Amino acid sequence: xxxTPVTETLPVRPxxxxxxxxxxxxxxxxxxxxxxxxxxxxxxxxxxxxxAMAVIAALVWLARSWRAVVADRxxxxxEALFSVVALAALGIASHFLRxxxxxxxxxxxxxxxxxxxxxxxxxxxHLKTLNEALAARGVELVVLxxxxxxxxxxxxxxxxxxxxxxxxxxxxxRQALAALxxxxxxxxxxWDAFNREVREPSxxxxxxxxxxxxxxxxxxxxxxxxxxxxxxxxxGRPLLMGECFARQFGEILRTGGAPWSxxxxxxxxGDRGKVxxxxxxxxxxxxxxxGRVYWLxxxxxxxxxAFPPLRTExxxxxxxxxxxxxxxxxxxxxxxxxxxxxxRLPYADALVELEATVVEPAAGVPERLVAxxxxxxxxxxxxxxxxxxxxxxxxILVPWDEHLRKDPKAANAYVGHAAADFSLPRYWIAEWxxxxxxxxxx
Numbered sequence: 505x506x507x508t509p510v511t512e513t514l515p516v517r518p519x520x521x522x523x524x525x526x527x528x529x530x531x532x533x534x535x536x537x538x539x540x541x542x543x544x545x546x547x548x549x550x551x552x553x554x555x556a557m558a559v560i561a562a563l564v565w566l567a568r569s570w571r572a573v574v575a576d577r578x579x580x581x582x583e584a585l586f587s588v589v590a591l592a593a594l595g596i597a598s599h600f601l602r603x604x605x606x607x608x609x610x611x612x613x614x615x616x617x618x619x620x621x622x623x624x625x626x627x628x629x630h631l632k633t634l635n636e637a638l639a640a641r642g643v644e645l646v647v648l649x650x651x652x653x654x655x656x657x658x659x660x661x662x663x664x665x666x667x668x669x670x671x672x673x674x675x676x677x678r679q680a681l682a683a684l685x686x687x688x689x690x691x692x693x694x695w696d697a698f699n700r701e702v703r704e705p706s707x708x709x710x711x712x713x714x715x716x717x718x719x720x721x722x723x724x725x726x727x728x729x730x731x732x733x734x735x736x737x738x739x740g741r742p743l744l745m746g747e748c749f750a751r752q753f754g755e756i757l758r759t760g761g762a763p764w765s766x767x768x769x770x771x772x773x774g775d776r777g778k779v780x781x782x783x784x785x786x787x788x789x790x791x792x793x794x795g796r797v798y799w800l801x802x803x804x805x806x807x808x809x810a811f812p813p814l815r816t817e818x819x820x821x822x823x824x825x826x827x828x829x830x831x832x833x834x835x836x837x838x839x840x841x842x843x844x845x846x847x848r849l850p851y852a853d854a855l856v857e858l859e860a861t862v863v864e865p866a867a868g869v870p871e872r873l874v875a876x877x878x879x880x881x882x883x884x885x886x887x888x889x890x891x892x893x894x895x896x897x898x899x900i901l902v903p904w905d906e907h908l909r910k911d912p913k914a915a916n917a918y919v920g921h922a923a924a925d926f927s928l929p930r931y932w933i934a935e936w937x938x939x940x941x942x943x944x945x946x
Contacts, residue, residue, distance in 0.1 A: 522569065522579075522583060523565070523566060523569060523583045523586065523587060524586060524590075525562075525565050526561075526562040526563075526565040526566045526569070527562070527586070527587070527590045529558040529559070529561045529562035529565065530558070530559065530562045530594075531590075531594065532554075532555075532558045533554075533555045533556075533558040533559050533562070534594060536551045536554055536555040536558070537555060539551070622672050622673050622676040622677075622807035622809070623676065623807060623808075623809040624676050624677075624679045624680035624683060624806070624807065626808060626809055626810050626811045627680050627777075627801075627805070627806045627807070627808060627811060628680055628683045628684060628687070629811075630777060630811040630814060631645070631647060631684060631689060631799075632687055632689070633814050634780050634799075634814055635687075635689050637784070637814065637816045638783075638797060641791055642740075642795075643740075643791060643794050643795065643796065643797055644690075644738065644795065644796045644797070645689055645690075645796075645797050645799065646689075646690045646691075646692065646731075646735065646796060646797070646798045646799070647681070647684055647689060647690070647691040647692070647798075647799050647801060648692050648694055648727070648731070648746075648798055648799065648800045648801065649677060649680075649681055649691065649692070649693050649694060649695075649801055649802075649803060649806055650694045650695075650698060650749065650800060650801070650802055650803070651674070651694075651695055651698050651802070651803055652713075652802055652803065652804060653708065653712070653713060656698060656699070656702055673803055673804060673807050674803055676806075676807040677803035677806040677807050678693065680806045680807065681693055681806070690734070690735060692730060692731065692734055694726075694727060694730065696726070696730070697723055697726030697727050697730055698723060698726075700726060701719060701722035701723045701726055702715065702719055702723065707719035711850055713850050714748065714752075714850070715749075715752070720752055720753070720756060721756060723753070724752075724753045724756040724757055727753060727757075728757060728760060728764065731798070737763050738763065738795035738796035739795040739796075740793055740794050740795020740796065741763070741766045741767070741768060741793050741794050741795060742763055742764065742766070742767050742768070742794070742795065742796050742797075742798065743767070743768040743769070743770060743783075743790060743794050743796070743797045743798065744757070744767055744768070744769055744770075744798045744800060745769070745770035745771065745779050745780070745782070745783070745797065745798070745799055745800070746771060746772075746775060746779060746799060746800030746801060747771060747772060747773060747774060747775040747779075747800070747802070747805075748771065748773050748774075748850075749800055750769060750770070750771045750800045751769055751771040753800070754767055754769035754771075755769070768789075768790060768794065770782050770783065770790055771916055772915060772916055772917075773850075773851055773916060773917060773918035773919075774850075774851075774918045774919055775805065776805070776808065776812070776919070776922060777805065777808060777811040777812050778812050779799075779915075780799070780814060781812075781814070781815045781818065781915075782915050783797070784815060784816045784817070784818060785815075785818045785905060785908060785909075785915070786912065810924075810926060811926065812926035813926060813927065815905075818905045824900055824901060824902050824903075824934065825869060825899075825900070825901040825931065826898075826899075826900050826901075827862050827863070827865070827869060827898075827899060827901065828862070828863040828864070828896060828897070828898050828899075828939055829858075829860035829861070829862060829863065829873075829875060829896065829897050829899055830860060830861045830862075830863055830894070830895075830896050831858055831859075831860050831891055831892070831893055831894065831895050831896070831897070832858075832859045832860055832861055832872075832893065833858065833859035833893060833923060833924065834856070834858050834891050834892055834893050834895075834921070835856055835879060835889055835920065835921035836890070836891070836892045836893060837879070837885055837889045837890055847883055849880070849883070849918075849920065850918070851918040852880075852881075852882050852883050853878070853880055853881055853882065853917065853918065854878075854879050854880040854889075854917070854918050854919065854920030854921075855876055855877065855878060855879060855914075855917050855918070855919045855920065856876070856877060856878075856879030856888055856889055856919070856920060856921040857874050857875075857876050857919060857921060857922050857923040857930075858874065858875045858876075858877075858888075858891070858921075858923070859872070859873075859874055859923045859924070859925060859928065860872070860873060860874070860875050863896065870928075870929050872925075872928055873901075873928050873929050873930070873931055874923045874925070874928045874929070874930045874931070875899065875901060875931050875932075875933050876904060876930060876931065876932050876933060877932065877933035877936070879920050879921060880920055887944075887945075888933070888936070889920075889921075890945045891938075891943075892943070895938065895939075895940070895943040896938070896939035896940060896943070897936045897937065897938055897939055898936065898937050898938075898939050899933055899934075899935065899936040899937075900933075900934045900935040900936070901931035901932065901933060901934065902931060902932045902934050903929075903930075903931060903932075904929075904930035904931055904932055906932075907932035914932075
């Protein structure tokens with residue numbers, strides 16, 4: 505009797521029995537989103553398409569594998585645990601990488617800016633030098649540190665009161681304040697004053713970076729109360745210096761009675777650390793009779809990786825130069841930027857600082873220098889704002905200190921494009937023209 509072999513048919517295992525490929529696709533999409541602010545315009549559309557395809561692939565995989573995973577209890581438990589671990593990993597990574605991402609986004613938003621990292625060393629050294637120079641004149645220095653809007657928008661809830669969520673910039677700023685206190689320089693953090701009084705979008709002006717009038721009044725009141733609660737009145741007139749907020753707060757404080765009614769104000773729009781030079785450039789107006797100098801510094805300025813050298817003995821004039829310059833660093837703005845980006849600048853007028861080398865310098869003429877002139881006037885792009893790196897110009901230059909003595913308001917002007925090298929001598933461009941007419945933009 506012949507026997508027929510029995511063939512056992514094994515159950516066919518579904519191909520889609522795991523969710524890890526879907527999580528891998530989502531991780532790719534998350535990574536592209538994180539890196540997006542760093543990408544140039546040429547790579548942004550491929551990144552958008554790649555991220556969308558990764559999300560679609562993840563959803564398709566989940567849809568194909570859902571029935572097979574749910575049908576088996578052990579597989580379901582395994583994949584659920586894996587999903588919880590994957591979500592937790594992405595959440596933890598996002599928490600720790602968010603400060604770096606915020607810094608990248610800020611640096612990416614700066615036109616033509618070099619990527620730099622926060623540091624406390626430069627500001628602390630600069631402030632120590634300034635403190636010694638002022639102490640020699642019998643003047644006390646006090647540092648007032650303030651947050652910007654992006655710091656206030658990163659608040660976290662602790663009970664019923666919002667607190668500052670640490671970022672690289674705010675953490676380094678507070679390290680700088682601690683180092684200043686250790687060096688004997690009074691340093692006051694104004695975070696609480698801003699945190700209490702600036703809560704709503706309506707507290708900001710329409711430009712998005714300055715406070716509305718009512719918020720200015722409230723914060724100025726908190727600032728006064730904070731300072732008076734921490735320090736005794738100065739022996740002499742107070743002076744408040746800094747960027748635009750110093751002027752705005754100062755004008756409000758002047759109306760609050762003694763000792764603030766005699767407050768002196770020194771400001772530079774968008775200050776990068778040069779405002780202190782005005783103290784010594786105009787000593788009679790700023791230092792005679794002054795007992796205490798308050799420097800209102802943003803967290804960003806406190807963490808600036810480099811500071812200009814403090815000029816306690818400004819130059820005593822000097823001769824004008826007639827030279828040919830080769831531009832080494834310039835904004836190179838275009839007409840398109842004039843109609844788009846320049847309209848979003850916080851101020852209608854802006855100077856540009858051009859790093860340049862002197863072509864065939866004569867004796868006594870520096871080989872490298874910074875030439876300064878108007879780049880934007882009434883939100884309209886000036887020819888100097890369109891000059892490009894590598895172009896040459898014939899120019900008549902006036903020493904910067906000499907120009908400030910004739911036009912002190914130039915010290916308050918906003919700088920739309922700043923030179924990176926603080927050590928170079930600085931000159932005002934009195935007259936200029938292209939050395940090669942072909943370089944002139946159409």
